[in-house]
Amino acid sequence: MINQPVTQEEKLLTRSLEGEKRAFMYGNEVVVWAALAAGAEFLFGYPITPQNEVMHYWSRLAPRYGRGFLQTEDELSAGFAVLGGIMAGARCFSATAGPGTVLFQEPLSMAEMMRIPMVLVVQQRGGPSTATVIYSQQEVFLTIFGGNGEGLRVVYSPGSHQEMYDLTIKAFATAWEYRFPTLVLGDGYQAKMREPVTLYDPREKGIDLKPTFPMVGLKGVPGVDREPAHWRNAFSVEEELYEVLKPIIDDFHRAAPSLSEKEEGFLEGVELIVVAHGIVGRSVRSAVRELREKDIPVGFFRPITLRPFPDKDIKNVLTACSRLLVVESAQGQLAKLIRIAIGGELEHSLKMYTYFRPGLGITAEEVVQEARAILNGEREKDASVALL
Amino acid sequence: MSEQSMPLSWRTETKPHKFCPGCGHGLVLKALGMAVDRLKIAERVLFGCDIGCSLLSWDFFNLDTVQTHHGRTVPFIVGAKRARPHLVGIAYMGDGGGYAIGVQHLVNATMRNERILVIIVNNTTYAMTGGQMAPTSLLGQKTETTPGGREPDQEGFPLRGPEMIASFAPEGAYVARGSVSQVQRLSRYLERGLENQLRDRGISVIEALSTCPTNWRTNAVDTWKYLEKEMTDYYPLGELVSPWKKNKAEEEVVRL
Ligand SMILES: Cc1ncc(C[n+]2csc(CCOP(=O)(O)OP(=O)(O)O)c2C)c(N)n1
Ligand code: SF4
Ligand SMILES: [Mg+2]
Numbered sequence: 001m002i003n004q005p006v007t008q009e010e011k012l013l014t015r016s017l018e019g020e021k022r023a024f025m026y027g028n029e030v031v032v033w034a035a036l037a038a039g040a041e042f043l044f045g046y047p048i049t050p051q052n053e054v055m056h057y058w059s060r061l062a063p064r065y066g067r068g069f070l071q072t073e074d075e076l077s078a079g080f081a082v083l084g085g086i087m088a089g090a091r092c093f094s095a096t097a098g099p100g101t102v103l104f105q106e107p108l109s110m111a112e113m114m115r116i117p118m119v120l121v122v123q124q125r126g127g128p129s130t131a132t133v134i135y136s137q138q139e140v141f142l143t144i145f146g147g148n149g150e151g152l153r154v155v156y157s158p159g160s161h162q163e164m165y166d167l168t169i170k171a172f173a174t175a176w177e178y179r180f181p182t183l184v185l186g187d188g189y190q191a192k193m194r195e196p197v198t199l200y201d202p203r204e205k206g207i208d209l210k211p212t213f214p215m216v217g218l219k220g221v222p223g224v225d226r227e228p229a230h231w232r233n234a235f236s237v238e239e240e241l242y243e244v245l246k247p248i249i250d251d252f253h254r255a256a257p258s259l260s261e262k263e264e265g266f267l268e269g270v271e272l273i274v275v276a277h278g279i280v281g282r283s284v285r286s287a288v289r290e291l292r293e294k295d296i297p298v299g300f301f302r303p304i305t306l307r308p309f310p311d312k313d314i315k316n317v318l319t320a321c322s323r324l325l326v327v328e329s330a331q332g333q334l335a336k337l338i339r340i341a342i343g344g345e346l347e348h349s350l351k352m353y354t355y356f357r358p359g360l361g362i363t364a365e366e367v368v369q370e371a372r373a374i375l376n377g378e379r380e381k382d383a384s385v386a387l388l
Numbered sequence: 389m390s391e392q393s394m395p396l397s398w399r400t401e402t403k404p405h406k407f408c409p410g411c412g413h414g415l416v417l418k419a420l421g422m423a424v425d426r427l428k429i430a431e432r433v434l435f436g437c438d439i440g441c442s443l444l445s446w447d448f449f450n451l452d453t454v455q456t457h458h459g460r461t462v463p464f465i466v467g468a469k470r471a472r473p474h475l476v477g478i479a480y481m482g483d484g485g486g487y488a489i490g491v492q493h494l495v496n497a498t499m500r501n502e503r504i505l506v507i508i509v510n511n512t513t514y515a516m517t518g519g520q521m522a523p524t525s526l527l528g529q530k531t532e533t534t535p536g537g538r539e540p541d542q543e544g545f546p547l548r549g550p551e552m553i554a555s556f557a558p559e560g561a562y563v564a565r566g567s568v569s570q571v572q573r574l575s576r577y578l579e580r581g582l583e584n585q586l587r588d589r590g591i592s593v594i595e596a597l598s599t600c601p602t603n604w605r606t607n608a609v610d611t612w613k614y615l616e617k618e619m620t621d622y623y624p625l626g627e628l629v630s631p632w633k634k635n636k637a638e639e640e641v642v643r644l
Contacts, residue, residue, distance in 0.1 A: 042471050070470055072463065073496035077431040081467025087454060088434065090471035110457055216452035216468070217475045221431045223399060223450025232446040232455040234439060 009158040016065050017092060023387040027190040028053035028095075030161050031121050033199050034168035035093055038209055040119070042068040042092040044081035046100060049133035051123040051187035054095040073211065075100040079107025086116050087231070089214030091172065094120040097188070098127055100144070101139050104227045108181050109147030113233040115248065117175035121168065126359040131220040135188040136359040137278060140333040145309045149342075150245075152252045154182040154259055155307040159281040161197040166192060167304070169202045169209075176210035178255050185306065187329075189279050212222045255306035263302045264317060265291050268298035272371055273317055276327040277303050277334055280362050285325055287367035298371050303337075311341040318342060325374055327367055331358045335382075354382040395421025397430050397452045397638070406444040410611055412598025413441055415510055415568035417448055419575035420478070424451070427582055429476050434468050436461040438481030438490075441600075442513045445480065459490025462497050465504050476585055478506040483595075484514045487523040487549050494593070501558045501590040505581040508549060508593070511600040512619065519603030521552070523547040526618055531603075546622060553593045554628040560590030563629040567597035569616050570625070580632065589631050597623055 016036035023033075031054050035043070043062065045055045055071065062069045068090075072078040078094045085092035098106055101122050111118040124139045126132030145151040154174050156167040168184050175182035202209060213228060222228035235241040264279070266288050267273075276284040281302035291298045301317050301324075303310050318324060326335040335354055342350070355362070355370045372381050398421050407413045428614055431492065435451045437443055439458035446455035456464045465477040468514060486494055512518040513531055520533040521578035524546050528537040538546070554563045562584040566574030576594055581592030597619050600610045627633065 042467075044467060044470075052415045068470060070466075072466075073492050076460060076462035077466070077493055077496070080456065081470065083456075084436075084454075084464040084467030084469075085471035086467075088468035088472040088475060090469065092471060105456060106460070196527070216434050216454060217432070217472055218452060219431075220451075222452060223397070223430070228399065228447075229452040230447045231453065232443070233457075234443050234446070234455060279553035 017199055017201045022196065022198055023194050024194055024231065025161070026192060026194050027161055027164055027186060028192070029057050029125070030164045031095060031168050031184070031186075032057040032199055034165045035172070036065055036067065037199065037202055037318050038169045038172035039091055040067065040093050040172065041090040041303050042070070042085050043094060044070050044072050044078040044085070044092060044107045046072055046075045046078045046096070048097045048100040050125055051097045051121065053191070054121065075103035079104050082118050083107055083110060083116050085315060086118060086212070087215045089212050091176070091212050093121070093172070095121040095123070097123045098125040098139070099130065101142050101168060104127065105142070105146040108153065108234055108258055109149050111181040112147060112152040112248070113151050114231060115179040116181070117179050118181040119184075120172045120181065124185065124187040131189065131375060132359060133358045135329065137187060137280065137329040138333065138358060139185065140306055140330060140337070143185050150249060151307060152177070152180055152248060153307055154180055155185050155305065156183070157185045157278040157304060157306050158190070159278055161190070161195045161292065163304070165197050165199060169207060171209055173202070173209050174259065177208070178251070178259070180252060183385055185225050185278065187279055220279040259305060260310040260313070261304035262310040262313045263304060263314065264300065264313070266299040267317065267320065269297050270321045271323060271372060272299075273298040273301070273321050273324045274298060274300045274327060274367060274371060275314070275324055275334065275338060276300070277306060277378060280327055280329060283362050283364045284367050287364040290364065290368055296372070296375065306337060309337055309341045314338060314341050315345065318346050318350065322346060323351040323353070323374070325353045325355060325370060327355045327362055327370070329360055329362060331356050349380050353379050395420045395425045397424045397449050397451055399448060402447045405448060407441065408602045410599060410601040410608060411441070412511060412568040412600070413445065413509060415571055416507065416574065416598060417445055418598045419566070419571050419587045420507065420578050421449065422575045423579035423582055424547070426579055427439055429582065429586070430476060433478060434465065434475045435480065436465045436479045438485035439516070439539070440482035440485050442480050442482055442485070442509060443516070457487070459485045459493065462483065462490060462493035462504070466502050469502065469504050473503070475488060478507065479504060480505045480507045481509070482515065483508055483510045483512070483524040483549070487547050498553050498557060498561065498591050498593065501560060503585050503588055503590065505578070505585055505594070506597045506635045507578070510549070510595050510600045510623065511598040513600055513603050515578060515600045515603050524549070526622060548623060550593060550595050550628050557629045558590060560584070560631055561590040561629050562590065562627070562631060563594070564627040565595045565597065565623060565625050567615065567625055568599060569597070569612070569620075573625070575637060577627065580630070584631065595623070597625070
């Protein structure tokens with residue numbers, strides 16, 4: 001046989017962890033441990049701050065666990081190499097940020113069209129353009145709708161290092177189960193800050209990391225022992241494309257309810273719901289806790305998947321209380337997602353207040369202040385978001 | 389196998405192929421098919437085609453094939469080859485894909501001496517999009533975007549890809565330029581390119597001079613004249629870098 005059994009199984013069995021391990025580490029380091037634990041075999045990447053340490057840690061750890069690494073010439077190359085590696089049967093991934101996320105749209109769109117389970121970790125930095133290398137939540141639309149297509153991706157937004165670990169592992173599980181590109185949308189603060197995290201082997205927790213399989217380089221002589229594998233993403237006529245695309249869109253919508261995730265809290269007798277995602281969700285959670293301690297009826301809602309968005313859950317919450325405050329380190333990207341999620345249904349009753357700080361961090365104190373001001377009638381409902 | 393019959397690795401179900409009459413792509417693919425047949429490596433080959441008229445080859449062969457994006461076939465094949473080194477990776481593209489939108493991949497893959505075969509079909513134009521200027525369009529050549537002919541002041545001089553690659557090709561690389569006017573010779577270059585990969589020596593970059601009568605708006609005679617005279621004058625055929633050249637004894641042992 002020419003097709004020697006590859007060392008894939010062996011590699012996947014190379015354990016990076018045994019039992020649980022308590023650690024205190026940077027977010028970028030957490031990503032690497034999660035990818036190792038999830039059985040990622042190869043990282044193709046291009047340096048960009050604030051995700052560089054993903055490559056730094058990976059390039060040191062990978063040889064120890066029999067995994068591969070290549071620094072490519074740009075993000076296009078990294079993305080397409082990931083696709084090539086996955087189609088050849090290896091679990092591959094990459095990490096990027098900002099302008100790199102822009103370049104990744106091309107391989108992501110190919111992954112959407114061809115159902116290639118590509119995993120990409122994004123550590124958001126300031127935008128537009130080169131902006132800052134530090135922090136923002138401005139890559140929400142880019143990660144969800146960035147390609148020339150329909151946004152057929154799954155996007156997780158972790159709010160702690162533990163979630164960064166859990167969701168990066170889950171991203172691999174989701175990608176290989178549903179075969180949509182899956183992104184973990186972190187940010188520069190999370191990437192560069194240290195906090196405690198519990199590392200574990202996902203198999204010990206019963207997490208189903210579907211086995212990889214090659215889409216090309218199959219056994220047997222093509223045309224003699226078997227049909228050749230022919231894969232394409234270009235079509236001659238509209239109907240031909242539609243025939244291929246429609247089932248993909250249907251699959252995505254069918255999977256959406258089981259994929260969407262959220263966290264919510266302090267909803268009893270609530271008069272104002274604060275919505276935030278990712279690291280801002282932390283500030284919101286502590287702000288809400290503080291306000292509740294003073295008997296101020298505020299609750300919170302945090303989408304964990306930005307795509308598919310937890311539509312039903314947010315609708316339920318907003319049916320009980322139609323006054324909400326959207327807090328984000330961007331100019332209304334989350335607010336627009338909420339608008340899309342609730343559609344016309346709650347349009348008239350909804351009172352949306354916003355606290356947008358594009359590219360700036362947001363503290364719990366700021367959220368407390370805003371919430372109080374709204375409840376005291378000192379804030380205007382935001383008209384600009386209504387003009388979506 | 390006679391030169392007239394179809395290579396074994398061709399897929400009869402998708403013949404006649406989709407290229408225009410007189411197109412050179414079919415001949416390059418014939419030369420490639422013959423090389424794959426001779427080496428008996430069909431089971432290991434991963435054939436990647438670009439966007440451009442090369443995409444019409446997505447179901448051309450009895451070979452596992454992926455049609456990728458414009459200019460991105462090299463990194464795609466690099467990724468597959470790095471992840472599964474037993475594969476024989478072939479990246480097939482036009483001169484636009486290889487020398488314009490994807491040139492950074494070609495240069496860096498060469499620098500890293502990736503164990504892949506890159507085939508660039510030089511038809512001096514962007515054929516699929518309707519005959520615009522390519523980096524390889526000859527001086528004075530009229531294209532849709534150089535209606536008055538290519539001017540060096542404005543559009544620069546035509547790019548000699550293999551010469552560029554040869555200028556920094558690392559030890560073990562194989563770089564050659566063939567032509568569809570000499571299919572057997574082209575096929576031999578391609579075979580060497582593949583063998584270079586099988587021997588794990590280095591990258592192989594092979595340009596194939598080709599024809600596009602549709603966009604050139606030439607009849608059969610003028611098409612062939614343009615290829616054999618104008619193009620070949622500016623783009624000389626031959627092996628530019630070859631590990632075989634160093635070792636006379638090995639020169640003859642092309643077949644494994
Ligand atoms: C990113 C991107 N830009 C532009 C195009 C449009 N496009 C399709 S084929 C092509 C040029 C093809 O020329 P070449 O690579 O020389 O191949 P040929 O058709 O001549 O064989 C272009 C510009 C595209 N598909 N993708
Ligand atoms: S347009 Fe030119 S390159 Fe494309 S198939 Fe026709 S002849 Fe060949
Ligand atoms: Mg061309």
